[in-house]
Amino acid sequence: MSAPVVDARIVRTRKDVLQAALDVVIDEGREAVTHLHVAEVAGYARATVYKHWPTRTDLLTAAFGRLAEMEHHAPTGDLRGDLVAELMTFRTGMEQHRLDRALAVLADLATSVPDLAEVRDRLVGDGEREVRRLLSPRLSGTALDSATLMLCGAVLHCRLLHGELPSDEYVSTMVDLLLDGIGTLSR
Amino acid sequence: MSAPVVDARIVRTRKDVLQAALDVVIDEGREAVTHLHVAEVAGYARATVYKHWPTRTDLLTAAFGRLAEMEHHAPTGDLRGDLVAELMTFRTGMEQHRLDRALAVLADLATSVPDLAEVRDRLVGDGEREVRRLLSPRLSGTALDSATLMLCGAVLHCRLLHGELPSDEYVSTMVDLLLDGIGTLSR
Numbered sequence: 397m398s399a400p401v402v403d404a405r406i407v408r409t410r411k412d413v414l415q416a417a418l419d420v421v422i423d424e425g426r427e428a429v430t431h432l433h434v435a436e437v438a439g440y441a442r443a444t445v446y447k448h449w450p451t452r453t454d455l456l457t458a459a460f461g462r463l464a465e466m467e468h469h470a471p472t473g474d475l476r477g478d479l480v481a482e483l484m485t486f487r488t489g490m491e492q493h494r495l496d497r498a499l500a501v502l503a504d505l506a507t508s509v510p511d512l513a514e515v516r517d518r519l520v521g522d523g524e525r526e527v528r529r530l531l532s533p534r535l536s537g538t539a540l541d542s543a544t545l546m547l548c549g550a551v552l553h554c555r556l557l558h559g560e561l562p563s564d565e566y567v568s569t570m571v572d573l574l575l576d577g578i579g580t581l582s583r
Numbered sequence: 584m585s586a587p588v589v590d591a592r593i594v595r596t597r598k599d600v601l602q603a604a605l606d607v608v609i610d611e612g613r614e615a616v617t618h619l620h621v622a623e624v625a626g627y628a629r630a631t632v633y634k635h636w637p638t639r640t641d642l643l644t645a646a647f648g649r650l651a652e653m654e655h656h657a658p659t660g661d662l663r664g665d666l667v668a669e670l671m672t673f674r675t676g677m678e679q680h681r682l683d684r685a686l687a688v689l690a691d692l693a694t695s696v697p698d699l700a701e702v703r704d705r706l707v708g709d710g711e712r713e714v715r716r717l718l719s720p721r722l723s724g725t726a727l728d729s730a731t732l733m734l735c736g737a738v739l740h741c742r743l744l745h746g747e748l749p750s751d752e753y754v755s756t757m758v759d760l761l762l763d764g765i766g767t768l769s770r
Contacts, residue, residue: 425612497694500687503743507684513746520744542756545737545749550729552744553736556690557707559700562732569729577764 410458413438413445417459422497426505429456453511460502460515463495468526475530479547479571482526486551487561496555524548543574597645600625600632604646609684613692616643640698647689647702650682655713662717666734666758669713673738674748683742711735721765730761 416438421429429452435442449455466489469481489495499519506513527544535543550570554562562570603625608616616639622629636642653676656668676682686706693700715731722730737757741749749757 425614427612427614497691499744500691503746504684504687506746516744516746538752538756539760542737542753543760545741545745545753546733546757546760549736549738549740550732551736552740554732557686557703557739558732559690559693559703565725566729566732569725570733573726573730573733573764574760575764577760577762 409440409444410448411462413440413448414455414459414462417455418462418498421456421459421505422494422501426456426501431455453509456505456509457511457515460498460512460519463489463493463498464519464522466493466495466523471526471530475534476571476575478530479527479575480568482530483547483551483562483567483571484564486523486548487555487567490551490555491561496552499552500556546574547571596627596631597635598649600627600635601642601646601649604642605649605685608643608646608692609681609688613643613688618642640696643692643696644698644702647685647699647706650676650680650685651706651709653680653682653710658713658717662721663758663762665717666714666762667755669717670734670738670749670754670758671751673710673735674742674754677738677742678748683739686739687743718765726765730765733761734758 413434417429417434420434420437431445431449431452432442434455435445438445445455449458467485469478469485471478471482486495502512502516502519506516524544527547528540531540531543547570551562551567554560554566600621604616604621607621607624618632618636618639619629621642622632625632632642636645654672656665656672658665658669673682689699689703689706693703711731714734715727718727718730734757738749738754741747741753
């Protein structure tokens with residue numbers, strides 16, 4: 397009956413170490429992500445970190461990969477409400493898990509580390525999946541891509557470059573502007 | 584008659600050093616921005632760099648400030664064409680001057696250095712000015728802010744998180760989706 401206990405420990409260790417790696421890369425930059433420093437910040441032995449993630453890229457890949465476990469809004473069938481709620485979930489991720497900072501750092505790393513470009517693509521694909529799915533009965537191809545970029549981009553841009561989380565009113569207005577545009581297109 | 588020659592030299596020195604500072608912060612991170620290292624990269628004496636910009640923050644502020652000198656599209660009076668052309672100018676800045684990387688780095692620095700938050704706000708205000716001006720006869724308040732975030736955010740998001748410059752077709756489609764939405768609102 398001891399297996400579940402061991403499993404829970406491993407799960408906790410992985411979570412602690414990967415959160416520490418994410419904090420270190422966001423706060424101190426990529427050069428600070430060494431096995432020793434991440435182990436110190438997480439409060440584990442360096443050997444433990446090496447055992448799970450032999451290289452720095454393994455460690456960064458796994459750390460950013462954890463962000464893919466973020467929750468999405470469970471759709472109710474009301475397109476406007478579902479889009480607003482899904483963008484609010486993105487906003488919550490930025491507020492509670494510094495998702496905006498993590499994405500900016502990952503975007504930077506992805507320009508020089510091919511393995512991390514794959515992580516970025518998976519993560520962004522996962523992040524945008526629900527917005528695309530909600531819009532897909534109304535749009536396809538370039539229009540679907542563009543609309544997804546507009547909604548997700550507006551929320552991220554507001555936080556990264558204006559330094560603020562978008563208000564409820566901003567998010568609703570973005571969705572309304574887009575849905576009104578789509579309404580016109582499909583007439 | 585020697586004054587203009589001296590002026591031209593100072594202008595060139597400023598330009599070379601600030602470009603070097605921008606390259607260093609983008610490629611090597613904020614810690615690498617020292618007077619000595621920037622002087623070496625630019626090919627000038629460290630004393631010259633100190634004389635113009637006594638502190639690291641002075642140097643970074645001036646380096647990011649240079650990005651505000653980017654050109655905007657000269658409007659022709661055709662709203663759709665002017666918006667598309669202005670977003671293309673933003674795209675050109677990302678392609679030729681790594682404006683996307685510079686903005687991502689500045690967004691990061693602005694979270695910890697108040698002087699750089701001011702630089703970010705000025706730069707973003709300047710960057711979005713023309714899009715806002717073009718849309719302002721049709722939108723105001725929250726709708727104007729949201730529409731500006733959607734267009735500028737979509738272009739930046741595409742580059743930063745999808746690793747690609749948006750194609751001509753994407754940019755036109757974004758503008759069309761937005762203008763169609765505005766058309767519906769004002770009916």
